[in-house]
Amino acid sequence: MSDVLEATAVQTQGEAETFDVLIVGAGISGIGSAYHLKTQCPGKSFAVLEAKESFGGTWHTHRYPGVRSDSDLYTFGYRFKPWVGAPIASGDEILKYLSSVIAENDIDQHIRYGTLIVRCSWSSSERMWTVETRGSTGGQPKTYKCNFLWMCQGYYDHENPFLPQWPGMEDFKGTLVHAQKWDGSVDYAGKKVVVIGSGATAATVIPAMADKAGHVTMLQRSPTYFFCYPNRSELADRLREIGVDEQTVHRCARLDYLHNLKTLDRRSRTEPDVVVEELKALVRLYAGEEFEFAPHFVPRYRPWQQRLAFIPDGDMFVKMREGKVSAVTDKIARFTASGIALESGEHLEADVVVAATGFNLLVMGGIEFEVDGKPVDWSSTPTFRGMMFADVPNLAWVFGYFRAAWTLRVDLLGDLVCRLLQHADAKGASEIRIVVPTDLADEPLTQWIEDDNFNPGYLMRDIDKLPKRLGDRPEWRHSQDYWMEAEDIPSIDLDGPEFVYR
Incomplete structure (x- = not known):
């Protein structure tokens, strides 16, 4: 079988399609992550599950007059795909850009549109995620399985914006x-x-x-x-x-x-x-x-x-x-x-x-998660670098920057996740688990981000729902400093005390 066929092959376990990796969301994060996985880990089978009937995420959802980027496309665009237009781009121009990335890299064959995830369950005995879905427009439920789950669904509720209830x-x-x-x-x-x-x-x-x-x-x-x-x-x-x-x-x-x-x-x-x-x-x-x-x-x-x-x-x-x-x-x-x-x-x-009153945060797309039958409470879970979580195996979350272009972190984490998957393969491991080192076991859990550093209303309204920092160490929080992370993330020691493989 050719490398191309190996990369797109799936197993069938009963009614569940099984992949090495499932990417959740076909917005700017999911498309970028799919590119990195396809180019850096070409032997991995994967699918992109998208609830909407088309790609684009925010740029598909938002249709108000004049909709445009709030970051320049040289940084909001991907590092691997040149931007050739005006720095601030319209929503339609961004969709054309994303469409070209999909077409040029044959990502479209991997996207499953109209697929709304309702539950993700990890089994340590199988070392697999079971992902239960239903058709977002009333289609039949379907189950997928994967070894690694890459969450790229964004951070706000696309269906229910924040609208204060004023009298009258x-x-x-x-x-x-x-x-x-x-x-x-x-x-x-x-x-x-x-x-x-x-x-x-x-x-x-x-x-x-x-x-x-x-x-x-x-x-x-x-x-x-x-x-x-x-x-x-x-x-x-x-x-x-x-x-x-x-x-x-x-x-x-x-x-x-x-x-x-x-x-x-x-x-x-x-x-x-x-x-x-x-x-x-x-x-x-x-x-x-x-x-x-x-x-x-x-x-x-x-x-x-x-x-x-x-x-x-x-x-x-x-x-x-x-x-x-x-x-x-x-x-x-x-x-x-x-x-x-x-x-x-x-x-x-x-x-x-x-x-124009903003949106409601929606952690992990509002999807129900459990690990070995125990529900995951994200609001009490320590975060490693704002992208993985203590005792939630084989899962990465793409959450970008607020004070720099969101997509800068898509590229950084794309490299890290692919390096992590390659590292696990080299060890013969099928489980990657983040653990709290013993010397941090008694450290307090604190707010996900410092409110004196960045405090917009949409973040402060729901910040208690987000995962938590652990103590004061930079690796146990989500930094909003791209320039620091651009140096730190590529140099993360994948055999450090936070990583356990089996």
Whole structure:
């Protein structure tokens, strides 16, 4: 049998298809992980289980006006696939990029769409995961088995976004829609639109709706920092101009963006007041020199304690300068028939209200897990590097970065998981178990991430549901420091005291 056939072969145990590896999710994490597995471990059989009817994850789910990336595609894209467009890309452009990765690497034959996982059970006697699924659109239940489970399903609930329950919502006679549940039939032409929120989603929706709507009001509880910059890479443009190949352009532009992000992160800690003034200067380039920042654009936190919303070409502030967009900072008292009553006593008239209020975290896709018949409680389970878990064998979880591009960690963990699988094979082992070293047995379990380091509302609301740090050692937490992990993760000792093979 050829190597290609060996890599795609499956066994049948009763009604269960059996693979070496199952990848959960065909979004940007799952597709990237499938590429790494296919290219670095070509002898491994695998399948990608996807609940939706198409690939893309977030980029399939999110359909609101103007949907685009909030990270540059030189770092949000994969290191192995050059990006050739503008750094901030539309949702459709990202889907085309992912589609080309799938097509170029024959990943499509491995994806099982419409497959919703309901339970994953590990058996130490079999050294296998049993994965129970049902058709997400009512299809028949099906069972899969695998030796290794690679969780790439993301971290939020695609079906149930975060929507506060304000008084009087049922009284509103206009259209109320959450951005994550956008209905393309919503008619906002010439109408008064209120967008609730001021994060990346709001900053995307607002300029996209501004020309067609009568007026758009951004209603926020508290101000946010915005980073305005031209949507192009001068370095990439110059390299292309002198004839450099796209792989090299991608690598150089990627390093340039990473250097700039690292510098911004450091300076936000060491000289936050200077960074604030620089961010204001960039806003003025688009909003005008006379733009007033107070009270709507003076946040109460330092830069990078919450993610900076990137505004390509300053488009939201251009619309403000044109008078098509305005900002209101207040709290909602209640909805009325014709709009929103604010705690200040003011009333916002609205025909359409778009809630850009974020999402709900969903640990491991809400799937029920058990190990040898015992349920796994992720909220009390120590995490190793934010990607494996004490006493949960043969499982890796891809959870990316918040203050750098999510996909940077997809590539890092892709290398590590493949190295781990190869290492286990070399040992003749079929089980890889993370254990807490004896000298850490009495260390306390603490919050998954330090809240003074990064504290957006969507994370703080549900942080208790996430796995836990163990003591103060860096290997027993999920670091949000890409630059540290870029050095640490490739050098992890796979025969260290945390790893047990059998």
